[in-house]
Amino acid sequence: ARHFFSDPAEVQALRGALLAWYDRCKRDLPWRALAVMEPDADRRGYAVWVSEIMLQQTQVATVIDYYNRWMQKWPTLQALAQASLEEVNELWAGLGYYSRGKRLQEAARKVVSELAGRMPRTAEDLQKLLPGVGRYTAGAIASISYGQATGVVDGNVIRVLCRLRCIGADSSSPAVIDRLWDMANVLVDRSRPGDFNQALMELGATVCVPKAPLCGECPVKQHCQAWRRNLFGKPPKVPDVEDCGVGDCPLCPPATEPWDSSLGVTNFPRKAAKKPPRVMRTATCVLERRGCHGAPEYLIVQRPSSGLLAGLWEFPSLPLAQDLQEEREREELADHLQAWLGQPVAAKGLRFIGEVIHIFSHIHQTYVVYSLPLDGDVTLDPALSPSRWVTEDEFHASAVSTAMKKV
Numbered sequence: 212a213r214h215f216f217s218d219p220a221e222v223q224a225l226r227g228a229l230l231a232w233y234d235r236c237k238r239d240l241p242w243r244a245l246a247v248m249e250p251d252a253d254r255r256g257y258a259v260w261v262s263e264i265m266l267q268q269t270q271v272a273t274v275i276d277y278y279n280r281w282m283q284k285w286p287t288l289q290a291l292a293q294a295s296l297e298e299v300n301e302l303w304a305g306l307g308y309y310s311r312g313k314r315l316q317e318a319a320r321k322v323v324s325e326l327a328g329r330m331p332r333t334a335e336d337l338q339k340l341l342p343g344v345g346r347y348t349a350g351a352i353a354s355i356s357y358g359q360a361t362g363v364v365d366g367n368v369i370r371v372l373c374r375l376r377c378i379g380a381d382s383s384s385p386a387v388i389d390r391l392w393d394m395a396n397v398l399v400d401r402s403r404p405g406d407f408n409q410a411l412m413e414l415g416a417t418v419c420v421p422k423a424p425l426c427g428e429c430p431v432k433q434h435c436q437a438w439r440r441n442l443f444g445k446p447p448k449v450p451d452v453e454d455c456g457v458g459d460c461p462l463c464p465p466a467t468e469p470w471d472s473s474l475g476v477t478n479f480p481r482k483a484a485k486k487p488p489r490v491m492r493t494a495t496c497v498l499e500r501r502g503c504h505g506a507p508e509y510l511i512v513q514r515p516s517s518g519l520l521a522g523l524w525e526f527p528s529l530p531l532a533q534d535l536q537e538e539r540e541r542e543e544l545a546d547h548l549q550a551w552l553g554q555p556v557a558a559k560g561l562r563f564i565g566e567v568i569h570i571f572s573h574i575h576q577t578y579v580v581y582s583l584p585l586d587g588d589v590t591l592d593p594a595l596s597p598s599r600w601v602t603e604d605e606f607h608a609s610a611v612s613t614a615m616k617k618v
């Protein structure tokens with residue numbers, strides 16, 4: 212019971228404190244205004260859906276500009292359904308996790324073609340009917356746009372709830388995740404579910420932050436077991452804020468890693484150690500020619516339509532085996548370029564520029580960057596993947612990844 216909210220009076224008090232704080236302190240974000248002011252229910256759901264997909268793995272400050280441009284360009288599901296994937300990728304360029312944009316557009320097409328343009332109204336239907344919409348996104352859309360009293364659990368909510376209830380077992384384990392969903396569903400305010408869910412997430416994003424939470428300013432500290440435990444310290448013992456018992460509780464910190472008083476409330480949540488990212492090396496070449504007006508132009512080629520960075524454009528690139536000698540690297544890259552250009556490329560002509568490191572979610576990628584100026588015209592082989600020459604401005608306006616912009 213100590214890892215749950217079982218006292219209705221406490222639940223009521225926590226809701227009230229959190230909502231009052233939210234009304235006072237919430238950030239002014241474009242999707243919040245749309246979710247309140249948009250009278251059309253389908254448009255409202257769409258506006259929240261786009262924001263939720265963009266906010267996955269991406270900071271609010273980065274998302275705002277992308278969101279405004281997206282909603283200006285495709286204000287409705289119908290408009291998005293008619294867009295090309297190239298346009299979607301161009302607008303998404305720089306936001307990362309590119310399959311999100313593609314999946315959003317595929318799902319919009321499905322709503323238009325199979326559901327007569329009508330957004331499903333409940334979390335259950337949203338999750339069942341929309342590809343790419345998981346439990347969290349479905350709960351967020353249903354509660355914020357349609358007032359369904361259903362909880363949400365994202366990274367911010369995990370942190371807040373684990374601290375409120377001293378949950379110190381691995382927060383990615385099914386036992387903990389199930390308990391957090393139950394808790395979110397019990398806590399959510401019945402009359403203002405969307406605001407309550409946003410308030411809980413806002414608290415995690417602005418007050419109950421990972422490293423240095425602002426407990427002194429926290430509106431729910433009176434309900435927070437981690438805060439109380441930190442305040443009272445180990446001795447004297449306070450029975451209701453100690454661990455459950457003798458190491459058989461699936462939600463307490465493991466007996467091997469008990470409460471560390473130097474960490475305070477940041478003892479929670481805890482995560483199992485992450486798998487180290489895969490290490491990759493890729494040779495890439497910036498091929499340059501003089502365009503018809505004398506300005507330099509660069510060759511970009513399109514990646515395959517599935518897998519990492521699907522459908523995006525890049526300088527011709529070649530994944531390398533580990534521990535390849537530099538000479539061999541150049542030869543392999545030269546062969547690869549020869550296939551694109553349809554003419555011999557001398558490995559010695561490739562000029563080494565430097566290395567660019569880019570961290571994808573699960574890959575530590577090093578781009579080994581070369582350049583090669585070309586004289587005369589080059590005819591690109593249309594049988595290969597799409598490729599084109601672009602000026603620097605056109606490059607930046609194309610659907611290219613942040614990693615390629617670094618290159």
Ligand code: SF4
Pocket residue numbers: 371374375418419420424425426427429430431432435437438476
């Ligand atoms: Fe988080 Fe501190 Fe508030 Fe507890 S008191 S919820 S740890 S900010």
